[in-house]
Structures are given as structure tokens and as C-alpha cells.
Amino acid sequence: MAAHRNLFSIVVLSLCLCFAHCILVRTKNFQRNKEVFRFYRPPSEYNYKTEYFAQKVDHFGFHNKDSYQQRYLIADQFWDPNGGPIFFYTGNEGDITLFCNNTGFMWDIAPEFKALLIFAEHRYYGTSVPYGPTAFKDPTKMNYLTSEQALADYAVLIKHIKTTTPGAGSSKVIAFGGSYGGMLAAWFRMKYPNVVQGSLAASAPIWTFLEDANCDAFDYTVTETFRKSSPDCVNNIKALWKTLGTTASQAAGLSKLSEMFHLCKPLKTMDDLDALKGWIQSALVYLTMVDYPYPSSFLAPLPAWPVKAACRPLSTPLSGDNLIMGAVKAMNVYFNYTGTTPCFDIGTEATPDLGIRGWGYQSCTEMVAPSCSNGKTDMFEKSDWNFKSYSEGCLETWKVKPDIDWLETQYWGKNLSSASNIIFSNGLLDPWSSGGVLKTQSDSVVAVVIPNGAHHLDLRGANKKDTPDVISARELEKKYITKWLN
Structure with missing residues (x-):
């Protein structure tokens, strides 16, 4: 889940949950949901066992008898099998x-x-992967x-673990x-x-994927996360797009930009200039998502604080080549x-791997996030949300059209009055907080807001440089988990 841009087809280098460089050709409105994340896989810090469980491919029909092997990781070194x-x-x-x-928070509190x-x-x-x-x-x-289907997988897997693991039959389950x-x-x-006693939903933008979402x-x-670091940085980025276009239109301008970047x-x-802009814009989005201390x-x-680091070369009013060079330094961060x-390979050719294909399909069925820029209250070029062109892109790529109303029907939209035992935590530096639950809905559906937090910072492991607000958030989350278990 991430950025977007431009009404014409563009190639955007982005970063993928599947740990690989992925480059996608997408229309602007077909793109935010299609963006991928490049993750650096760190050495395993935790000890766990890898297991597999045979899951039904279709939990809601009776004709398809196919199954697939679902992988899960299990760590029992902290567990008390007696409750x-x-x-x-x-x-x-x-x-x-x-x-x-x-997700170090789970590992940190498991012994307790x-x-x-x-x-x-x-x-x-x-x-x-079925099939x-x-x-x-x-x-x-x-x-x-x-x-x-994924939630049904989880429910069936928990039943399997409870029935096959001695001591787990009466264990209460908390979802993270x-x-x-x-x-x-x-x-x-x-x-x-009936399966899960309570849930910690961190940086969960459940209201982004609604038809009436503010695109x-x-x-x-x-933009506001960057503004917090430097108002001049925002002004420079806002001016950058026109400066790039002016330079590109000059004789040998494209060659000049290629050399500068x-x-x-x-x-x-x-x-290709659109591709360059998309590459820059994706970096700006990801910097806010991981603006960790x-x-x-x-x-x-x-x-630490990568938005501040990226803004340093853009922290004074710039123009022309000086502005472009400031952007180059920011991209290097x-x-x-x-x-x-x-x-830098901003990408012109690549085949997406399985992970991005999966999310690409989901964003063309249930997970539709209306996406636009007004170019006034944000630092990007103006672009409109066009569900028709989005749907046409989905049909061309996947032979399906999205149902933008289904999530509200299936998961209650903004009416959470019947829900219980859920913590919605959001860091306000994270752009996905714009679609999150930021106000407590009831005594048991509570919002935990982290003003200086980025994307699910509270789920990360404790760090000596953690801000006081994320430390307080984790303590509050522990109190609710304790309450649910008792």
C-alpha cells in the first residue's frame, strides 16, 4: 500500500513486501494500490519453527475440494501451556x-x-500460494x-493449533x-x-478503502509530515515538478536531468520524465511511512528521522538547478x-514477482483506495480520482472489475458500534493514518494515537530512542490485552 501519480501511464520504481525491486506500468489512478515495497530482509532475530497446514482453497463453497499448504511460524519458548x-x-x-x-512488540511482551x-x-x-x-x-x-478467505484460514488454523497442541485448548487468542x-x-x-478475544490493529487504514473516503x-x-520538518522543504518540493518539466523541455534537458540524478x-x-517524477514521489511517501526516531x-x-535528513538539502528557498540538486541529495537519503x-534505475522493464501480483489483484477486487491530489493543500501535482479508468485498468490486467462498496458491506464501514475488544493505533506521521480510526468508538473499541509515530511503530521492538508517546502507547496496549485476557 502507497503512492500514486499522473493520468497517463507511468513506470514507477517502488518497494515491495516481497523483497525485490519491482517496476510497474500503471495509470495514475490504478497505481497507489499497485505500488510495491522493497524490503531488506534482516537476519532472523528470533527463534521460531516453520510449520505447514493443509487449508481448503475455498472455505465458502462445497464443490472445490482443493487444498494448499499454508505456512506459519511458531515460537513456544515463552509459553505456559497451563493457561x-x-x-x-x-x-x-x-x-x-x-x-x-x-514485529518485536509481540516478542518483547511474550515472556511477560x-x-x-x-x-x-x-x-x-x-x-x-494455492495452485x-x-x-x-x-x-x-x-x-x-x-x-x-484469509480470515477463514486464520480461524481454521487456530482451531488446528488448539486441538493438536497439548495445553492450548483453552488458551485465549489475541490478534496482532x-x-x-x-x-x-x-x-x-x-x-x-468466538475465536479471537481481542485485536491490536496497528496503522490499519480501514476507512481508506471506502467509496466516500477523502481521496x-x-x-x-x-505533506504535513514534511512540513513538520521544514516548511521550506515542502515549498521546494511543490516547485520541483514544474522545474523538472521546464528543464526537460529545453535542448538536451532530458540528458541533463539523467546526469544530475x-x-x-x-x-x-x-x-520517462513522468517515470522520474513517480520515482521521486514514491520515495517521499516511503520516507513518511518509516519516519522512525x-x-x-x-x-x-x-x-533516524529520515524525513528530516531528506529535507536538509531542501531547507532553504531554492530554484532552477539548485532545486534539482537539492532533490538529488534528498533522493540519496x-x-x-x-x-x-x-x-539509479528508475525502471523501464521488470516483471513483478508473486507478492506484488497478489496485492495488485486484491486492489482490483476489494481493496480500492480512492486516490487524488489537489495540488494546493499537498505538495504534489494535481491529479483526479477516476474510478472508471481505474476499473478499466483492472479489467485489462486481471479480467475483473473492483467492487468499491463491498468492504463497507462486509466489514461494517464506519459503524463499529457492534464491535468490541479492538485497539486501533495510529502514528500521525504515517500517511495511512489519514484512513485510520483516530477516535475511540466505545469502551472496548479504542483509538491510540501516537503523534510522533510512523507506520505501525508501536509494533516494532522497543528501542532506546523510542519517543515517550510510543512508549506510553505500548503500555496502554498491554493494559487492554491484560484486561481482555482476564
Whole structure:
């Protein structure tokens, strides 16, 4: 889940939950949901066992008897089999080992709660792919990639663990998840309250994926996070797009930009300029998502407070070539902080791997996030939300059209009055907080707001540079979990 841009087809280098460079050709309105994340897989910091469980491909029909092997990770070294709870991570759109190694909060509190840890992989991601890689070429087989089927997988898996693990039969289950996984954690409690006692839904933008969502809220939040670091930085970025166009239109202007940005392949057409803009815009979005108070490598190797670092060369009014060079330095913070990248490949050719294909399909069925920029309250070029062109792109790519109303029907939209035992946590630096639940809905559906937090910062492991607000958020979350278990 991430950025977007431009009414014409553009090629955007982005970063993928599947740990690879992925480059996508998409129309502007077809893109935010299609963006991928490049994650650096760190060495495993935690000890767990890898298991597999045979899941039905179709939980809601009786004709298809096919099954697939769902991967899950299990850690029982902290668990008290005499009443200890199960902490269950609802896997996102990617390899489950990534989330296992980047959800340190679960590992940090497991000894205190004497919990059994389970990290379940989402169907069609990682190694848990029904029908194998060929499924992505067959719409009839992709038809089983839905959030509903994934939640049913989790419910069935928990039943299996409880019936086959001595001592787990009476264990209460708390669900954890971040981003799309956070959405699943919340919906898991709502759809299967008999299975899960409560849920921590971190950075779960469940209201982004509604037809009446404010389509420019995402870009506004990106802009405000940058503004917090430097108002001049925002003004410079806002002016950058016109400056790039002016330079590109000059004689040898595209060659000049290619040299200034150290591109591996020179820009040759104005469509390539759109690709360059998309590449820059994606970095600006990801910088806000991982604006952590300490160095991290979740999306890429980055310094502490990377938005501030990217804004330093743009912190005074600039114009012309000086503005472009400031942007080049800002891009180096995200794409080349280690200084080991000789040139930048903004992408013209690539085949997306299985992970991005999976999310691409989901964003063309249930997960539609209206996306636009007004160019006034945000620092991006103006662009409109066009659901018709979005649907046409989906039909061309996947032979399906999205149902923008289905999530509200299936998961209650903004009416959470019947829900219970859910924590919605959001960091206000994170652009996805614009679609999150920021106000407490009831005594048991509570909002935890982290003013200086980025994307699911509270789910990350404790760090000596954590801000006081995320430390307080984790303590409050522990209190609610304790309440639910008691």
C-alpha cells in the first residue's frame, strides 16, 4: 500500500513486501494500490519453527475440494501451556518471515504474558500460494484471493493449533497486525469473536478503502509530515515538478536531468520524465511511512528521522538547478544512504514477482483506495480520482472489475458500534493514518494515537530512542490485552 501519480501511464520504481525491486506500468489512478515495497530482509532475530497446514482453497463453497499448504511460524519458548495465551499475527501481503522479524512488540511482551507466538502467512503470498505461480495467470484460480478467505484460514488454523497442541485448548487468542495485517486483525475480531478475544490493529487504514473516503487525505498527510520538518522543504518540493518539466523541455534537458540524478538509463521522452517524477514521489511517501526516531532498514537502510535528513538539502528557498540538486541529495537519503549505489534505475522493464501480483489483484477486487491530489493543500501535482479508468485498468490486467462498496458491506464501514475488544493505533506521521480510526468508538473499541509515530511503530521492538508517546502507547496496549485476557 502507497503512492500514486499522473493520468497517463507511468513506470514507477517502488518497494515491495516481497523483497525485490519491482517496476510497474500503471495509470495514475490504478497505481497507489499497485505500488510495491522493497524490503531488506534482516537476519532472523528470533527463534521460531516453520510449520505447514493443509487449508481448503475455498472455505465458502462445497464443490472445490482443493487444498494448499499454508505456512506459519511458531515460537513456544515463552509459553505456559497451563493457561498461557496465544498471540496470533494476521499475515499481510508478503512473506511472513518479514513480519515476524519486524514485529518485536509481540516478542518483547511474550515472556511477560507467557504467550505462544504464531505468525500466519496470508494465502497467495510468500510460500502459501494455492495452485502455485501459474495461478496468477488464471482468473478462476485468483478468485480465492480475498480477505474473507484469509480470515477463514486464520480461524481454521487456530482451531488446528488448539486441538493438536497439548495445553492450548483453552488458551485465549489475541490478534496482532500492522497495515493491511492490522485491518485483518480488526476484522478477525469482528467476524470471529468466538475465536479471537481481542485485536491490536496497528496503522490499519480501514476507512481508506471506502467509496466516500477523502481521496486527497493521504497526500495531505505526507505533506504535513514534511512540513513538520521544514516548511521550506515542502515549498521546494511543490516547485520541483514544474522545474523538472521546464528543464526537460529545453535542448538536451532530458540528458541533463539523467546526469544530475545519476540515472543508469538516460531519459529519452517526456513519458520517462513522468517515470522520474513517480520515482521521486514514491520515495517521499516511503520516507513518511518509516519516519522512525532511530536508524532502520525496514524499507531501505535509513537514518533516524529520515524525513528530516531528506529535507536538509531542501531547507532553504531554492530554484532552477539548485532545486534539482537539492532533490538529488534528498533522493540519496532514501535510495542510496549507504553510498554503494553507482546509479539509479528508475525502471523501464521488470516483471513483478508473486507478492506484488497478489496485492495488485486484491486492489482490483476489494481493496480500492480512492486516490487524488489537489495540488494546493499537498505538495504534489494535481491529479483526479477516476474510478472508471481505474476499473478499466483492472479489467485489462486481471479480467475483473473492483467492487468499491463491498468492504463497507462486509466489514461494517464506519459503524463499529457492534464491535468490541479492538485497539486501533495510529502514528500521525504515517500517511495511512489519514484512513485510520483516530477516535475511540466505545469502551472496548479504542483509538491510540501516537503523534510522533510512523507506520505501525508501536509494533516494532522497543528501542532506546523510542519517543515517550510510543512508549506510553505500548503500555496502554498491554493494559487492554491484560484486561481482555482476564
